[in-house]
Amino acid sequence: MNNVFQINKIITMKINMQIRLTIYIILAMVFAYSFSCKPKTPGSVSVGDAASKVYVAPGQYDEFYNIVSGGFNGQMSVVGLPSGRVFKILPVFSVHPENGYGYSEETKPMLNTSFGFVPWDDLHHIALSTTKGEHDGRWAFGNANNTPRVARVDLTTFKTVEILEIPHSSGNHSSPFITENTEYVVASTRFSIPIGDEKSRDVPINTYKENFKGTVSFIKVADDGEMSIAFQLVTPGVNFDLARAGKGPSHGWFFFSCYNTEQAYSLLEVNASQKDKDFIMAVNWKKAEEYIKAGKGKTVKAKYAHNVFDDHTHTATSTIMDEVVQLDPSEFDDIIYYIPCPKSPHGCDVDPTGNYIVGSGKLAALIPVFSFNKFITAIQNKDFEGEYDGLPVIRYESALHGEVKRPGLGPLHTEFDGRGYGYTSMFVSSEIVKWNIETLEVVDRVPTYYSIGHLMIPGGCTAKPHGKYVVAYNKITKDRYLPTGPELCHSAQLYDISGDKMQLLLDFPTIGEPHYAEALPASMLMNKQVKFYRLEDNQHPHAAKGESQARVERNGNKIHVYLTSIRSHFAPDNIEGVKIGDEVYFHVTNLEQDWDVPHGFAIKGANTAELLVMPGETQTLKWIPDRVGVFPFYCTDFCSALHQEMQGYLRVSPANSNVELQFSLGQNGQ
């Protein structure tokens, strides 16, 4: 289509108006023909019963929850499949004025880091917790790419409940992939950097080879979900890209794609693309675990934040940690092995059986598939082709199951349907390619619109895929939707893969830039949703559990307003005696005990955002009045027929005023 436009432009410059018009019509007809009647073009790939396959009737539920990364918006979105409907924007690494996340006193600590308060990040990948390699519906993990962090979301509340910063890392891209039973979440650095004390860190950039190191952090996940860095492997400096844990027979291993094994530090698009092969780095994490248990690790200084949200106090706390245990794999001969992988591998995916590892060299014209068994045999036979920075490199052919020949251009990621097929996204040629894992034959391909990045089959990275749909997450939408100025939406496309041929069913725009996503059956989550917080269990130190506890207290220049809300009034709703120079803390407790009855709270001039308080919850908004007057506050979430009556007044007097602190409800001149 672009070609048509370009030809058009060239012609228009050269030919007069009349001829031009004729040519337009001819070209337009040709264009329209190619657009509408040939197979595999946008107008016709979605045919027949596509609409009924994605139609979820009013009042009916979607079949899958799809948790989608938001990329540069730092959030996740919760989407239904097959409808593509968005249910929730779930703030993780970014502030969210809509519900006060990152603005309320309780949630500000979630975004604390060793760099202070960081209100944004770039969330690329989702990992849903698994048991025995299958989704278990407990948590969703997400990575912060810029200021390295890993977050955990509770799937019963769809709230971010924990954020752990990763020290000695820079660009936490190769994260948050998990082991078969969610024993560990990994976080490996995209950008290698000099690490250690200040002197070791202050080195010339051109000493990359000597001084720059990669780190791979193994984050232990406790039974209740709490994360802690168990150990960090310090590796030769490269760029870590993506990773997958082994499963079944390969449980105990972790596979990381590495590029820039050239160790370039400038103009990487050329200098990091020199070698024919980079590596998949295989890590025997069970061995590393043993060495750590045996005390072989080294405790080093580190500074990183660990932020935890407590469901009973509805409050997050941030703790700055000061050390971490590191292990140098070059001191051991059985932790790390490199497998050569063509041309800057991006995706590194393990099939449902755990027998095959698929590397996707984004500049390669083939997809190598490695055999776990052959890899282990190669290790046993010391079938090495050399060393990389002192660590063994397995001979490529010895670990190789085979290559998918000429799959398309720019292979990035592979998911699996559980029926013996892999589905690989092709960024450059904008298509999904389906191939047979055993025979390595390409059996089908469909176009995507346009420039697909990640792709996702529900359960497609686990031991138990639900191979009904594949979703493409596209980088470019150009002409697919109504245009919205220079910035266009990103998109997802849903394909039916239940038959031999993939069939495009639906296009839908996404929130932010989707990178990886996962999906699991709705039945795993929908019946265990928290509907409200029990007032009896509310342990917030500033909760007012009942209107009789509603009050206003002064403590120096701090005013604590213990405010309750219920349909449809606040208590108290008249407050006087606040003075310039005071800091006012509105602790709002929602007394409702039923599902879907949040109350909002906003006050004029607040430099933060609103609060959106769930039933039974307490949240705090800090407000510093800067001028004398009477300030209204009100409920922002339409709660009842008398929602517009849900308001209050707060009087602010000059600093030297002698107006007494007082509060009331329902005293209307009586």
Add this chain to the structure above:
Amino acid sequence: MKYIHHLFFISILAVITACGSGSEKQSAPGAPAKPDTKAQVPASIREGKGIGEIKNVELTDPLDETMVKKGKAIVDMKCAACHKLTDQRVVGPGFQDVTNKRKPEWIMNMITNVEVMLDEDPVAQQLLEECLTRMPNQNVSIGDARDILEFLRSNDLATIGKKDGAVN
């Protein structure tokens, strides 16, 4: 740019004329019809006991002070924002005299089964017309509702010297 627009419109026209638009399936699975619940008034409603899990409450005397105390704590936390202990209506009606006006079963059904009560019980519906705010479900257990009832009996005794006047 204009040309591109022309091109686009002509193309679209051509698409429509060349290939036509296939007929689309529109059949949506219909939701099953709800049975008409208003056809017959349940006996419990006719008897003034409302509707819900509470069929029969055995009242005891004298009042159980432990229950009264527990009931008051729940009322303070979950109810008092809308119901005063006097006869003053705020969001909902005041509690005073309620055990003399409503049967114990009605009171406990109203607390534990408020959505259905507001849909089906004529007394509850009349109160909604007066107060205009739907009473929320405060997720009170049946045991807790019984404690609340005991507290309401004690409140009536303390404020007007008479309780349980609606019991036959």
